[in-house]
Amino acid sequence: MSAPLFSIVTPVYEPPVDVLADTIASVLAQDFEDWEWILVDDCSPSEAVRDLIREHAGRDPRIRLVERETNGHIVAASNDGIEAARGEFIVLLDHDDLLTPDALSANAKRIARNDDVDYLYSDEDKVDDEGNLYDEFRKPDWSPERLRGQMYTSHLSVMRTEVVRRVGGFREGYDGSQDHDLALRVGEVARRVVHIPEVLYHWRAVVGSASADINAKPYATIAGAKAVQDHMDRLGLPAEVGQGPVPGHYRITRRLDPATRVSVVIPTIGQSALIWGSRRLMVVEAVRSLLAHTEHENLEIVVVYDKPTPRKVLRQLEEAAGDKLVLVRFTRPFNYSEKMNVGCLRASGDRLVFLNDDVEVISEGWLEQLVAPLDEPDVGLTGARLYFGDDTVQHAGHAYARGHYLHPFRDLPRESYGPFGALIINREASGVTAACAAMRRDTFVQIGGFCEALPANFNDVDLCYKVRRHGQRIVYVAAVELYHFESRTRERAVHDWERDLVRGRWGMPFVDPYVPGRGRRSPAGRKGGARATARARA
């Protein structure tokens, strides 16, 4: 018998027999034949479990029961399964969950298409006792930064057996997050990671299991943070990993080398506005707040100001920023892109931070957290979490879908975690607003800066497309929070030619790779507007 393509590995410990029977049925119902299934019984107290497996193994030679002599828990049991596996890929299936009939064939199709794929993951949902499906998790395409914030790849994970063995399989000491630890280690070395945007796995929400309530297993989140910390240490990325506001979500606090020179570039015309009942010079407050919330000293603030900017504003900027201030006078007609390009070319830093003048920084260490991820060479741009003055979300990453350029989480309350924690963890995004973003200088020059043919709208969208075209990731950084006092009532005049220019370069966007819309199988109707994909799941 030649080695099968898939080795399904299932550690078994005392599942309800009818539940296990459902799981077995879901495997037997596969519309793909080339698999073996290794069920590792971890000394289940009831013989009925083993009897059921033996019965099926007797009927189907592809099914094998490995009986452990001692109870070794999930890690040991899973590793026994990996050891026994003969297939090219390991398929990780829990003893109470269900595969869709096309789960294996969908994976086989992708493997045939990419012979260098080392890791495949797909979408999932949950199944309750009644067999109802709910809580569909439509996942982003491969997002290494997001994997640090949460174990989002989860089920169904299919990994090349050789790679799993090379990285040492599951590790003791990470119980409850052993799958996250393995995914991080496989992700580090994988030549290619493929996301299958189809639900191939129904996760059974049995009370007390992790899928229903992660609080049931607090040790799991401690192990998870440790796994992520190990991962950062292995990659040599100086950071501290802590618990996020929800179990299973991790906060990554990076360290920025104090020697890194940072240039914050702010375009302004020196306007003042009424904020929370008092009048303020917007750019001055932006500069004051940005300086008050960072300890990074090697910093310059390049303010590109239009001719009508009042003298008073420049004087107050000098008072606020002292010798960190570089003033650049801009005398040509208004063009946001040109102003930013002029400012960035004048800047002396290795890292550029784009900042609007109508913001106020909220979070401590914002600059460090925004800039530090750029130390990873394949991160090309980072962005922030922005709120309106009324504490609702203005921006948490762009999404480009269904012909539109969207702020998908707009209008959620500030406290919201976002769908599947999207607001509270760092993650990859199709784009971020240039109202607050950071980029390496070399990237900026290589991609040609902001497109000056787009003086008002979509210049950041175009910039983001260029960054990704350049082969770099864009990372939304949850810990960088600012107010953005953009008027929410004002409808910015967007011209067709602006949209046409962006579409002309990059084509019509259909599905966002990082914020997939609901119901991919039933094409989303045209909902229009920026709020279409906002999913209030706070």
Added chain:
Amino acid sequence: MSEGTRSEDYSGTYYNDAHLGGYDNYTWDNEEWRAFFHSLADRVVAIANPRSVLDVGCARGLFVQALAARGVEASGIDISEHAIASAHADVRDRLRVASATAPLGGRYDLVTFIEVIEHMSPADAQLALDNITAATDLVLFSSSPGDHDEPTHINTRPTAQWAAWFAERGFFRRTDVDLSFLSPWAVLFERGELTLRTLTQRYEQQFAVVNTELMEKRQALLESHRRISSLNDQLESGVSGKVAEQAALVRQWEAEVLEARHQLLTTRDHVVGTEAEVARLTRDNERLRGDLARAKKQLGNVRGRLKQMRTRMGRLERRNRKLADEAAALRRRPSFARRAARKALGR
């Protein structure tokens, strides 16, 4: 009172270590020393034309040998036994070991006393002056007023001091003779009964020359100094002007570089955008070609079906016609019921 030096102080080491300055190997065989002393002898003969000369402190007698070569009745004394013993054979007889602190014996037209007295203790020096002035009326004298790193220079004095001691013995400087080829401080002393007037006049003449030179040099120095300041000023103002000019130029260049970089940036954006557009158009093109191929295939299918339909329609039409004909034929022939009725009614 400090001690004088002794014969042992002038062993081979003294000569070999080149304390005498100038050339190595202080012997008659050394061409350079020989040439030096021949030249000195020529000068001395030309100045004083002596018939007899005693060289006090003659060392290896090189000067004595050079004078003898010119027919001068020359001899020498030295306290260094090593020096006399190592003298050249041709001159050895003219030399003896003796000190100038003892009477010299005999009279000489000229006594040369070159770079010796500073090696003697002050008391010995006075004795030597006494003995020399007793033996001649003319003394060629030279004594370094400095050069204190030579260990045997134990009694250096300013030339004025030696001149005063000579004057005490009735010897005065010959101001008409310039011995600066020998050393800056060399003096030809001659016994003379000079009046104060003559002496004053001699020294005034010397003083006048020196004084005039000094004045002229001071003036020249002042002028040089002024010239340097004025050049300095010119240089500085020129430089600061140049610097300002260069700075303006640098600013201009900086602006140009910035402008060029800006152009490069926008050009790059244009290129990146165009590439993206080409890629997008290529994708669109591929998609449209796919659509076209599908549409063509569909068209083919539709045509085939159309043909089938036509064939079927032709068939149906023919059948239709046939049925219609049959129907018409039937209509022309009255029905069975009608025919029966007609028969029954007799019509």
